[in-house]
Amino acid sequence: MNPRISLDGVPSWIPASGHALRHAGIHFDAVRVRGVLGEEVAYRLMEFTDFRTGPIVRELAGERNVYFLLPPGTAAAYAWPAGARALSRSGRGMAFVGIPALEGLTWPLDWRSRPTAEVPFVEPDLLHEIVEHAVR
Numbered sequence: 001m002n003p004r005i006s007l008d009g010v011p012s013w014i015p016a017s018g019h020a021l022r023h024a025g026i027h028f029d030a031v032r033v034r035g036v037l038g039e040e041v042a043y044r045l046m047e048f049t050d051f052r053t054g055p056i057v058r059e060l061a062g063e064r065n066v067y068f069l070l071p072p073g074t075a076a077a078y079a080w081p082a083g084a085r086a087l088s089r090s091g092r093g094m095a096f097v098g099i100p101a102l103e104g105l106t107w108p109l110d111w112r113s114r115p116t117a118e119v120p121f122v123e124p125d126l127l128h129e130i131v132e133h134a135v136r
Helices: 035-048 124-135
Strands: 019-023 029-033 056-059 066-070 084-087 096-100 109-113
Touching (some): 029 124, 035 056, 035 124, 056 096, 096 109
Antiparallel strands (some): 029 084, 056 066, 056 109
8 A cells, every 4th residue: 555645635535434336437437457457457556656656446355356546537548458447437327436435444445545636546548558568
């Protein structure tokens, strides 16, 4: 997890406690990467950015998906390889992402990397490049 760098104000889409579902495409888009591949992508991204990555949420149970939160309206601009899926606002339906609070009990979700004032979202071009490289 990246060092605790406080936000000037906690974004409205982050719950005060526990966790909550948020509609992708409103406050953020997301890219879901499955299991071990998601952890590998998160590690590579964090290493490349010197742990200034932007928000990454992971599931601690079940399929153990990893969600990379991008600026709204950006995820659908890329052709994501197998194992990765863009979640955004589209005519094909709604997608929701579980978002944990910054503190307290949030199981089965947690922050792999938190949003900061300097890096409120994951950089889409860089994420796409790392995902493409990881699936080769």
